[in-house]
Amino acid sequence: xPVETRTPNAMERFIAKARDLFAEESDLDRRWELLRPVxxxxxxxxxxxEASKHWPDCVAMDGRAENLLFYEDPDYGFAINGLTKGxxxxxxxxxxxxxxxxxxxxxxxxxxSERVERYKRLDDELKPDYRPIRRATDxxxxxxxxxxxxxxxxxxxxxxxxxxxxxxxxSQKAGEHLQGRYDLExxxxxxxxxxxxxxxxxxxxxxxxx
Numbered sequence: 001x002p003v004e005t006r007t008p009n010a011m012e013r014f015i016a017k018a019r020d021l022f023a024e025e026s027d028l029d030r031r032w033e034l035l036r037p038v039x040x041x042x043x044x045x046x047x048x049x050e051a052s053k054h055w056p057d058c059v060a061m062d063g064r065a066e067n068l069l070f071y072e073d074p075d076y077g078f079a080i081n082g083l084t085k086g087x088x089x090x091x092x093x094x095x096x097x098x099x100x101x102x103x104x105x106x107x108x109x110x111x112x113s114e115r116v117e118r119y120k121r122l123d124d125e126l127k128p129d130y131r132p133i134r135r136a137t138d139x140x141x142x143x144x145x146x147x148x149x150x151x152x153x154x155x156x157x158x159x160x161x162x163x164x165x166x167x168x169x170x171s172q173k174a175g176e177h178l179q180g181r182y183d184l185e186x187x188x189x190x191x192x193x194x195x196x197x198x199x200x201x202x203x204x205x206x207x208x209x210x
Contacts, residue, residue, distance in 0.1 A: 009047065009203050010041070010042050010045035010047060010048050010203070011042065011048070011070065011071065011080070011202045011203060013041070013042075014038060014039070014041070014042045014080070015071060015073070015080075017038045018035060018038060018073075018076075018078060018169070019073065019075070019076060021034055021035060021038065022073075022076040022078070023076075028104060028171075029150075032104045032106065032148055032150075032171075033148065035106055035169065036106065036146050036148065039106050039108045039146055039167065039169060040108070040144065040146060042108070042167060043108045043109070043110050043143075043144055043146075043167060044144065047203060048110065048167075048202065048203065049110060049111065051202065051203050051204060052082070052084075052110050052111055052165045053111075055068060055082050055084050055165065055200065056068070056084065056200070057084045057085070057086040058082075058083055058084050058085065058195075058198075061196065063192070064175075064192075064193070064194075064195060064196050065095070065194075065195040065196070066195055066196045066198055067081040067082065067083055067168065067174060067175075067195040067196070067197055067198065068081060068082035068083070068084070068198055068199075068200040069081055069173070069197040069198060069199050069200065070082060070200060070201070070202040071202075072173050077171065077172050077173075078169060078170065078171055078172070079169070079170045079172065079173040079174070080167065080168070080169055080202070081167070081168040081169075081170065081174070081195075081197075082165070082166070082167060082168070082200065082202065083164075083165070083166040083167075083168055084163070084164070084165050084166075085112075085114070085159060085163065085164045085165075086163055093158065093159045094117075094156050094157070094158045094159075095156050095157045095158075096156070096181055097117075097119060097133070097154060097155070097156045097181070097182040097183070097184060098154070098155070098156065098179055098180060098181050098182065099149075099151075099152045099153055099154050099155070099179055099180040099182075100149055100151070100152075100153075100170070100174070100179055100194070101151065101152070101177050101178055101179045101180070101194075102151045102152070102172075102177070103151060103170050103171045103172045103174075103177070104148070104149070104150060104151065104170070104171040105148070105149040105168060105169070105170050105171070106146060106147070106148055106149075106168065106169040106170075107146065107147045107148075107149060107166055107168050108144075108145070108146045108147075108166060108167045108168070108169075109141050109142055109143055109144065109145045109146075109164065109165075109166050110143065110165040110166055110167050111143055111163070111164065111165040112142070112143070112162050112163050112164035112165060113140060113141060113142035113143070113160055113162065113164065114140075114141060114157050114158060114159055114160055114164045115138055115139065115140050115141070115157070115158040115160060116137075116138075116139050116141050116147055116155060116156075116157055116158075117135055117137065117138050117139075117155060117156045117157075117158060118135075118136045118137040118138075118139075118153070118154070118155050119133040119134065119135055119136055119154040119155060119156075119182065119184070120133060120134055120136040120154070121133055121154065122134060127189070128189075129188060129189055129190060130187050130188065130189055131180070131182060131187065131189040132187035133154055133182050133184060133187070134184075135184070138158075140160070152180065154180070154182055173197060174194035174195050174197065175193055175194045175195055175196060175197050176193070176194075177193065177194070178191040178192065178193060179191065179192065179193070179194045
């Protein structure tokens with residue numbers, strides 16, 4: 001009787017390559033730079049692109065954003081998220097200016113486009129409620145673009161009025177640690193936990209089998 005074989009799907013291939021990389025590369029900056037092309041392969045996969053059309057829109061609730069949680073690694077702790085922003089959002093709508101705390105984040109655009117704003121701190125003194133910032137860059141990103149956000153880097157995403165889908169890889173699952181929140185006008189600063197995590201499937205169950 002022939003043995004049924006199963007071809008790994010795009011997410012499974014990504015996980016395997018990421019785990020190999022995490023095992024081999026201990027330098028965190030280098031590890032996350034090397035993960036870029038691995039994420040690029042995932043973003044380019046036609047099955048992932050097609051499946052993403054059916055991912056539910058992420059909805060903010062009680063002051064917290066929402067992420068789809070596709071995977072959390074039991075050994076290395078990295079997490080794979082989806083983020084969908086519906087086309088009904090007004091152009092120019094900005095996420096709260098924030099950092100991701102102590103974690104590394106790769107933000108890959110799977111579909112659509114948006115602007116990414118980066119900010120620079122103006123005061124090195126870490127006051128509990130005042131950390132003035134200025135906008136340093138404002139870049140339009142689209143399908144296939146990948147942004148690496150290192151620990152405590154300040155940024156925001158701005159919608160351009162179309163549905164945007166991203167795959168986000170974090171060194172640790174969000175929502176369980178504090179992240180910085182910044183006010184561009186007043187310099188006010190506070191911390192709160194990150195996005196709510198909603199368990200979801202990146203690919204339908206039938207994908208990847210032969």
